[in-house]
Amino acid sequence: MARRRQRVAAALGTPVSSSEDEDEAAPEEVAFGVAKEAAETERKLAGEAARRHRELLKEKRRRRQELFTEQKKRKLLPEAVLQELAAAPPARADGQAAAAKPGKGCGAGAVKQKQGSAQRLVKKDKGRKGSRAKGNYAAVRLKDQNVTALHQQLAKDFLNTQLYGPDTNRVQANDFFSLENKKNPVKKAAVQFVDKSWGEEKKERATRFKKRWLSTQMKTCL
């Protein structure tokens, strides 16, 4: 309450009287117009602050929405290609340039969507159709396959799942053979306490460096 009065007084330019005789003195005379203006400016300020706040939120929301749509577009193939696929597949012309980089085209396609010319899009979808089949399956000629090898592989897989499959209670060799070491009266380290494959690359590089170093030493000595 006191602060408000001080503010109003500051807006009006009148000095603030001390608080001692506040309660006994009569309320100050404030002109109606001045008070009205003060209230209006205050309202305006508050309104502007709220508007700015709302606009900020709106801006944020808009940006997020754009980001989502862009991500979604990046996941899907470009529009033109989807349209082409939805329609009957037309005769295949070659699209060399785009076929060379189909994966890159997908990501760049979303960005270039807005600028994309019809030519570029056409090139891309021709290329994309050819490469659509990659990755999911492989086509082989049955004549080349050895039927007995296939049967043998199936049989071996059956045996493997029965003996070493998920339900069997298999454990690593280190754990199995170290049980005795753990249970002995004199406890010993595990059987494969040090794994020889640790730092293999480093050791190989070290031996090669050593050989080279020694040979240079021999050269300088001789």
Add this chain to the structure above:
Amino acid sequence: MGEFEVHRVRFFGLVPAGVRCLACTPRGGRLALARTDGTVEIYNFAANYFQEKVIPGHEVRSVESLCWAAGERLFGAGLSGDITEYDLLGLRAERPVDGCGGPIWSMAANSSGTQLAIGCEDGSVKLFQVVPGGIQFERNLDRRKGRILCLSWHPSDTHIAAGSIDALRVLDVSSGQTVQRIMVNYHVQKVKRECVVWGIAFLSRGTVVTADSFGRVQFWDWQRGTLSESHTISTSAALSLAVSEEENSIIVGTSTGATYQLQLLPVKMGSQETRWVRTKPFQHHTHDVRAVAHSPTALISGGLDAQLVIRPLMEKVQRKGYDAALRKFTFPHRRLVSCARKARLLLFQFSQHLELWRLGSTNETGKDGEVLPLCRMPEHLVQLKSKGPEHIYCSCVSPCGSWVAYSTASRFHLYRVQHEGDSVSVRKVPKVPKVLPPAYQLQFSSDSDSLFVASAQGSVHVLQLLEPGGCKHLHTLRPPSGSPEAVYLLAPSADGQWLAAVGGDWAIHIYNLKGFKHHCAVPTYSCAVTALAIHPLTNNLVIAYSDQQLFEFSIPKKQYTAWSRMVQNCGLHKVWLERDSPITHITFNPKSPSHILLHDIYMFCILDKSLPLPDNSALLMNQSTLKQLPETARQRQLHAFKICKKFQPLLFADLLDNNCLVMVERPIMDIKTQLPLPIQQKKFGT
């Protein structure tokens, strides 16, 4: 005895393949064993369980089932869908016959050995006739859905029991129809696995025994289709089953490596009613036991940890003593390492490649038991991969280190190795003489001038090695009375005049190389020869037999030496005769003519012929006690056998020059960590 500098070699990365099938001959004299890489081995029980024949495997050939038929003919069938007969004289697999049913999971011969039944992937049981040339397709029995994993004939050959997934079937042989089908599932709500019948046996009283993947052994009355008895012997799968001939004892192998014996025992003393009881549990293996066999006196099991365990049954063994001891075989009974003494090279034979290593060297000396630092590390010089899917039969490196030879089932290869300073180059010798493959043993002469090739029908080919890199066939040596079996051991003399050869019929023939004539034959002995060597100075042939006997035969005089007669009169020490593994290599020390160096898998021995032989009351392994005694007391207790058990398991031991020994060891734990995964064992407190 002197001091030796020992090169202790542990870089031979041999991993033996696991045991997949076992088959005992009906009278129990021999055991056929098949491994997961297709190798087939024959063990002779009478010759102290010696591994007398080995047929190396093939990359494509897998053996899922072995059986003996029509006397001594061995047949194998596997996932490639073929039935193969193994030629035990020529040590090779003959042309396979296609079973036409997809991968073959099981095979069984009827009691007379005239018919073979195979169980295929497509669920059919096919019958084949065993005819003198091979086998002939007879007919198909009833086919149902579900792969047939195990088969068994009824002793009267009227019915066949076949186990597949979730069910077992009994087929009538004459009509070919399925007369009974029994479901074998596990009736528990939670468990959704299918029940796989891994082993089946048909008893003569009409009981069918099955071993399934839930660890149960079940006894079924097939005519009524009911379960008579069920024993849950393990929480993991029961993978194999074998019944004794009298049908009162069954051995079962499980996935955890445990084997169990079930016996048919009377319920009360003297009562007629009998019941099957699980009597003896054994834990001899660490990995899955996929093959078991029951011989008249022993329980035999083979596991994926590459071990073959023979456990004689106490109540069946006539002679108590070493006959009743447990026998465990992990390593082969032949040499897989050859050594080029002068060049200090070792050649390691794997199943599909060879490795040539140069030994390291040290400049320091030390006292007994000290480990000396190396100034040059051992080097892996060459790795020779065998071309083609066949596995290697034998290999050898010449003493000078410049020739390497190996043989597979269809080809013989010879390589020239050139040492240029520190590096090595290998060139194949192009035109090799057409000796009939395979070569069962290869041996270079001590001057690296000729190569001896052991071949079929008891013959040995002598090839001459020409200098820049060529080879010429000189002569073929044959025994005078001919022999159907192949030669498996060769021993040339150091002066290049004599050659000793041993064939599968255990007859030792000695040939004179100066005239390429047969010189004499050593008197026959009732046991297999495991190692032989000719002394460089005296030309005495030292022979080690599989029952641990030692003989010394003088070649110039054509008779046993006086020392050998003395050994036979006094007899060898009891502890020496009770050793598990055969002697695989004999060598000599040129500086001490009376020394013979021998080794088996668990010990290395220097035999001093000038010292007295120990009698049964003396301690055989007395090296450690001798070290502590003063000099005078030592002289009284010295005997001829100086045995060192420090290096175990020993695959090869040889004497290089200058008091250097090389010992190739293969610690068992190094093998076990490279095998397929074992089943978890839960122990309290870990």
